[in-house]
Amino acid sequence: MDACSDPEIQEVVVMAGAQLGKTEAILNIIGYHIDNNPCPILVLQPTLEMAQAFSKDRIAAGLLRSTPVLKDKVKDPRARDSGNTTLHKVFAGGAITIVGANSPAGLASRPIRIVLCDEVDRYPTSAGTEGDPISLARKRSATFWNRKVIMVSTPTNKGASRIEDAYSKSDQRQYHVPCKHCHHCQVLKWANVKWDDGQPETAKYLCEECGVLWSEADRVWAIRNGEWIAKEPFKGIAGFAINGLCSPWTPL
Numbered sequence: 001m002d003a004c005s006d007p008e009i010q011e012v013v014v015m016a017g018a019q020l021g022k023t024e025a026i027l028n029i030i031g032y033h034i035d036n037n038p039c040p041i042l043v044l045q046p047t048l049e050m051a052q053a054f055s056k057d058r059i060a061a062g063l064l065r066s067t068p069v070l071k072d073k074v075k076d077p078r079a080r081d082s083g084n085t086t087l088h089k090v091f092a093g094g095a096i097t098i099v100g101a102n103s104p105a106g107l108a109s110r111p112i113r114i115v116l117c118d119e120v121d122r123y124p125t126s127a128g129t130e131g132d133p134i135s136l137a138r139k140r141s142a143t144f145w146n147r148k149v150i151m152v153s154t155p156t157n158k159g160a161s162r163i164e165d166a167y168s169k170s171d172q173r174q175y176h177v178p179c180k181h182c183h184h185c186q187v188l189k190w191a192n193v194k195w196d197d198g199q200p201e202t203a204k205y206l207c208e209e210c211g212v213l214w215s216e217a218d219r220v221w222a223i224r225n226g227e228w229i230a231k232e233p234f235k236g237i238a239g240f241a242i243n244g245l246c247s248p249w250t251p252l
């Protein structure tokens with residue numbers, strides 16, 4: 001979220017496991033722009049059906065209804081004279097358009113400053129016959145000097161993954177966490193998860209440096225104290241990779 005407000009950064013790539021707050025981050029970026037930095041925003045979902053569900057369940061029923069400062073800024077589509085629809089909502093100084101990556105019509109219209117691409121590994125190769133949906137969305141933002149393209153996804157097929165490909169072109173930041181016992185900073189790996197046969201509830205994390213088995217409290221402490229470390233030099237694209245072992249909501 002900080003990277004999305006950083007003027008040095010043009011693109012943000014987030015490759016993350018399920019249930020790590022990716023969609024919540026997208027909603028926060030939308031809310032921030034409606035309230036503080038209004039501009040035209042495009043949200044790209046894998047399909048038109050998912051675009052409609054995202055608009056109704058996450059934006060209208062979630063973000064707008066539960067955030068006091070946003071409540072009166074975007075009119076409900078059901079209100080008379082609102083002019084708003086499920087997939088296009090105007091607010092003072094900007095608008096949100098929500099489209100499906102399978103729907104070329106939605107991708108071909110207005111100029112956009114913030115392009116938010118959610119779950120990109122579930123996009124079709126082409127939006128109808130119009131070509132790559134992310135390239136089409138990116139073209140919408142070409143006239144803004146302060147444009148941002150944000151791509152978020154759980155990676156699916158190794159070797160044929162849009163998010164993996166985009167991440168490989170970024171500065172490749174990985175989430176490193178410290179061991180509470182020896183303070184060695186490390187990226188959590190599945191190979192270091194240990195448990196008794198048939199008893200998943202006994203799972204513990206083995207520190208790669210000191211060999212201490214972390215308690216669940218140690219793991220949560222480590223996640224809270226982690227930091228992003230880039231592998232490659234920064235050239236305008238900030239990339240973030242984090243896996244499900246870093247979820248504070250799911251036990252090991």
Ligand SMILES: [Zn+2]
Pocket residue numbers: 179180181182183184207208209210211212
């Ligand atoms: Zn250690």
